[in-house]
Amino acid sequence: MRSAPPEVMATWPKPNYVDPITRGSALMVVELTLLPIAMIIVFLRLYVRIGWLKKSWWDDYLMVVAMVFSIGTTVLVIMATQMYGWDKHVWDLKIPELSTGRKASIAGQTLFVLASTPSRFLFSFRTSALHQRNRSSVSLSGAPLLSYSLRLSSSLLHCGYNAYPSPATGTSLRTTETASRKDPP
Numbered sequence: 231m232r233s234a235p236p237e238v239m240a241t242w243p244k245p246n247y248v249d250p251i252t253r254g255s256a257l258m259v260v261e262l263t264l265l266p267i268a269m270i271i272v273f274l275r276l277y278v279r280i281g282w283l284k285k286s287w288w289d290d291y292l293m294v295v296a297m298v299f300s301i302g303t304t305v306l307v308i309m310a311t312q313m314y315g316w317d318k319h320v321w322d323l324k325i326p327e328l329s330t331g332r333k334a335s336i337a338g339q340t341l342f343v344l345a346s347t348p349s350r351f352l353f354s355f356r357t358s359a360l361h362q363r364n365r366s367s368v369s370l371s372g373a374p375l376l377s378y379s380l381r382l383s384s385s386l387l388h389c390g391y392n393a394y395p396s397p398a399t400g401t402s403l404r405t406t407e408t409a410s411r412k413d414p415p
Contacts, residue, residue: 233328234320242321250322257311265304272297292348299345303338310334 234242272293280286310316314334315327323331 239321245321245323247322247324250318252317254317257317258308261304261308265301268300269297289352292352296345296348299341303341303345306334306338306341310338 233239275293276286276290279290307316310331314331315323316331316334320328
């Protein structure tokens with residue numbers, strides 16, 4: 231996430247640090263409604279596959295891994311909304327709140343990628359299993375997974391690159407972007 235350019239920031243209204251307008255709790259309601267539904271579906275799947283059919287395969291356990299990371303994503307989004315200013319306008323946040331919100335955003339994006347990778351892998355595997363006679367479709371079905379894994383790796387490297395000061399300048403990207411904005415004391 232990048233900071234807005236100074237000319238855009240100049241058009242923002244005056245910050246309200248005392249009583250800012252918030253978006254309410256709609257996001258928390260949606261998150262706390264959909265997560266239990268998803269968990270019930272995964273538990274029902276496990277009950278049918280393991281308890282009733284007495285057959286489990288590695289795809290069942292991949293869904294459990296995806297569910298764990300999905301729970302982490304949901305918890306992080308709720309925490310960020312309640313504690314890190316995700317429910318406020320950007321101009322109503324001070325620099326430390328912006329920094330913490332960005333860290334939560336990077337963590338949330340990473341958890342989301344980790345939560346969705348098992349299901350993407352299963353989808354590409356199921357697609358290749360349907361077309362086992364055609365070898366080109368089997369090899370091409372792994373291409374989205376490979377692309378997704380490379381994007382995850384590059385985003386994690388990008389996070390690490392921005393977290394530490396550059397040897398040439400002594401500043402990180404985060405410090406350079408927020409240096410143009412000064413909060414009142």
